[in-house]
Amino acid sequence: MPPRSTALSALAMLLLGVAPGLADKGPEPHAYRHAEPGDVDYYALVLSWSPTHCLTEGHERGDVQCDPDRQADFVLHGLWPQYDLGWPEDCYHGERPWISSDVIQEMQGIMPDKEVVIHEYKTHGTCTGLSPSAYFAKARKAYEQVTIPAALDDPQTQLFLSPEKIESEFQAVNDWLQPDMIAVTCRRGNLFDVRICFSTDLEPRACGANIDQKRLCPLQRITVPVSRSDR
Template sequence: MIRLILLFLLTCLALPAAAQQTQCHLPERLSVAACDSRSRDGQDAAARGTPGDFDFYVLALSWSPAFCEQARDRAGVDLQCRRNRFGFVVHGLWPQYGPGKASGWPQFCTPTAPVPESTLRRALCLMPSEKLVQCEWAKHGTCSDQPTPDAYIDKIQRLMSTLVLPDFGKGGSQTVGEIADAFIKANSGKTLAAAHLRIDLTRDGKLEDVRICYEKRLNQFQACGQTVSGFDPADPRDRGRRVLIRAMAPS
């Protein structure tokens, strides 16, 4: 009985706060297919960079209700949008360049085999799409300082276990500054500041991503700087921008 209780506690620590709000239902079988690196125009995405050669990390958190609103008829969204009910989910952990580089980030640094099913199962309550996990590892993880998909997912789990996510489940309207302030308040005592955050919106002005910048060792936050896209809550020109937040579906 004690072993079962410990296993339950460890499992909860490995899940993001948003995923802990409801059960995470996984299918019996998962699709283990390599990431298709082709862009929308059918061309292969350009590989650039060297594993481990970057300046800092960006943890990107997607607001799942906004994604599901846009992707309701798209194939492959059953796990995130029908089987489960999520708030924030992990979009990815991205190695990022500082100023002075030709591009803002490295990508597809080395060829890689598909992420195995056992690793997918560990990741899917954080990143609820087999395709997302495969492509985040292929595009961003291969450029990180993590040698394997398991190590990459371990880093994401560790970050999420220490991060408190504010509750935006009722939706509504807030400003860029208010969204950032909610994250800062939820993580009081952790030195999180507006300069460490970027707020990204959909084309119609809804909350899409919250991006949090970390120094390379992932031990502390750092200023995002000019290479990270999104609205800057530390900039008075961005701080007051109004953001619509899609409500979570009723359970």
């Protein structure tokens, strides 16, 4: 696995003739494919805002989560292994991993559909070093530790909020959640997901450089669309 420590990053800049203090910003996080399973620094719990997904490609593809009868808002997208800088993905060799129908069934109701379950284990779960059943049990446990704020639990009208306001709503109902443990991402000016960081033992912890609010959503205000059936 490529080196990730701050000291090595600083050494690399010196070798390139760049003084760390003069650099505009540090190296951009990126993915390490086929890294060593289980060798990770922390996890990011990713809660996707379903109406934004459905507003773009979801409805056109006929995704189950976009069924008007479901009125899905926050859904569990996944539990993503992270390094302090960068992240691993696709940590398997040869055949794609197989996830049993029993495991898929257990995630019904909190994850969007079968395809997302399979994708999340292939791309992210394989990097935890856990079996599919153990990985999704851990993802569910992290998901159940988070209380969704009332203002974002099936809102009836479209909202316009700052990323900081969304984060503060989560902090207000999760007293263990500190500002450096959460970030909001946006796409095309809409709330896309909320990411909350945990240790590998699922203790709350600060996020690394990957989960940086200014990088993930630098806007001062974003739209929080509602489910199509709520309009």
